[in-house]
Amino acid sequence: MSEQTADRIDGRLLGMAFVLVLGTFMASLDSTIVNVGLETLSVEFGASVTEVQWTSTAYLLAVVAAAPMSGWLAERFGARRTWLGAVLLFLAGSAACALAWSAASLAVFRVIQGLGGGLLPPTGQALLARAAGRARTGRVMSIVGIVPMLAPVLGPLVGGMVLRVADWPWLFYVNLPVGLVALLLARKLVPPVPPSDTVSPFDIRGALLLSPGLAVLVFGLTELASGPAGAVVAGGAIVVGVGMLGVFAAHALRTARVPLLDPRLFTTPPISSAAFALFVAAASVFGTMFLLPLYLQAGRGLSAWDAGLLLAPQGVGAVLGSFIVNRTIDRLAPRTLVVTGFALIIVATVPFTQVGGLPDGVLAAALLVRGLGTAMIASPVMNIVYSRVDRDLLPRASSALSMLNYVGGAIGTAVVAVLLETRLSARAPEAAGAFGDAFWCVLGLCVLALLGALRLPGRTPR
Numbered sequence: 001m002s003e004q005t006a007d008r009i010d011g012r013l014l015g016m017a018f019v020l021v022l023g024t025f026m027a028s029l030d031s032t033i034v035n036v037g038l039e040t041l042s043v044e045f046g047a048s049v050t051e052v053q054w055t056s057t058a059y060l061l062a063v064v065a066a067a068p069m070s071g072w073l074a075e076r077f078g079a080r081r082t083w084l085g086a087v088l089l090f091l092a093g094s095a096a097c098a099l100a101w102s103a104a105s106l107a108v109f110r111v112i113q114g115l116g117g118g119l120l121p122p123t124g125q126a127l128l129a130r131a132a133g134r135a136r137t138g139r140v141m142s143i144v145g146i147v148p149m150l151a152p153v154l155g156p157l158v159g160g161m162v163l164r165v166a167d168w169p170w171l172f173y174v175n176l177p178v179g180l181v182a183l184l185l186a187r188k189l190v191p192p193v194p195p196s197d198t199v200s201p202f203d204i205r206g207a208l209l210l211s212p213g214l215a216v217l218v219f220g221l222t223e224l225a226s227g228p229a230g231a232v233v234a235g236g237a238i239v240v241g242v243g244m245l246g247v248f249a250a251h252a253l254r255t256a257r258v259p260l261l262d263p264r265l266f267t268t269p270p271i272s273s274a275a276f277a278l279f280v281a282a283a284s285v286f287g288t289m290f291l292l293p294l295y296l297q298a299g300r301g302l303s304a305w306d307a308g309l310l311l312a313p314q315g316v317g318a319v320l321g322s323f324i325v326n327r328t329i330d331r332l333a334p335r336t337l338v339v340t341g342f343a344l345i346i347v348a349t350v351p352f353t354q355v356g357g358l359p360d361g362v363l364a365a366a367l368l369v370r371g372l373g374t375a376m377i378a379s380p381v382m383n384i385v386y387s388r389v390d391r392d393l394l395p396r397a398s399s400a401l402s403m404l405n406y407v408g409g410a411i412g413t414a415v416v417a418v419l420l421e422t423r424l425s426a427r428a429p430e431a432a433g434a435f436g437d438a439f440w441c442v443l444g445l446c447v448l449a450l451l452g453a454l455r456l457p458g459r460t461p462r
Helices: 011-045 049-078 079-098 103-144 147-165 175-189 204-224 230-252 273-301 304-328 334-357 359-387 391-427 431-453
Strands: none
Touching: 011 079, 011 103, 011 147, 011 175, 049 079, 049 103, 049 204, 049 391, 079 175, 079 304, 103 391, 147 230, 147 304, 175 431, 204 230, 204 359, 230 334, 230 431, 273 334, 273 359, 273 391, 304 334, 304 359, 304 391, 334 359, 334 431, 391 431
């Protein structure tokens, strides 16, 4: 077989990518699709919006807690078996959510759903990277890597569309046919991966520190947005979460066994720079997609459906960008793509700082450019990591990348939410100006990420 033939992305690999993308898309979309239905759920269950907000928080906490364990599970039971089990768990949680009878029961069922959803993206990416090999990893990741970034963009649109034609349980029922199709196709198109012959014992101490520590930290960050009333709880949770993560880091560096997540994996360049770029990109994307729907619905009085339509150009830009990256990822240096991506995002974010007087046409054009830039970041960054770790370490590297994406998104959302609340109080009743101030924070994150991206490899990959 010639080298050109071996490097070609054939139909079987594309089919496998499609199946695994279904699982990742289903799980990532569910992290935001419910947000547009919070008011509907509040009326249905006779609960306050704060109580119903736990349906989103519970899902995010479960996802963050589950992601670090995906690497060990894939080594112990095989990556395909772990992925299939995660889909089944996610579907069971979705069906239970649709049958929930109260806000509390819905939050509990969202935890079940989130545990499955947290395992799907990292396990699917590890399966794809293993099947593609080093020569094809970049092009394959350019196809699937944009999915986690698209979720916060498409979530409000899909959620608004569902609630426009059906009752709230269909926010969860919609997952069932997608998941069942993914299960059936996966058994035919995804090759089995045997468990590792040298799987290490499960890091119990690390699991008791890392996953709960991340969950407590993210909980504290989300509570910051609740204002002065939740400041004490948020501060305590952040201190406890950071403390647990610090103890975990000391444990992971000193243990003779394989830790649940090895901090040294991201301490060497260029992987450290790649991880930083992915983390800040997630913070920027999720922070923006928290601010914009809120501004369009609360500031301009648009419905969830109309707000979702106005946000759609960012998804279009991301799709166009993924095609560009697919054509150039093996010919251009990672630094060129990522720096160009962040530069486009910075240019497209500047108009949002003047969001009070921003016409819809300018907003749509800025979102299109922003989506284009976003697509140029995730795939090259993941390619750097996946092409530089051993084949046997792919599941653990993938779980670390997934964790960075979720935690980065949670931190970005929390930071802009706190800033927005502060500025709303200071500039009342000029709400539009407060949103503009919050976007200056997003712009600062993008500039910081651009400076970090300059440390990425400047040579064209082989």
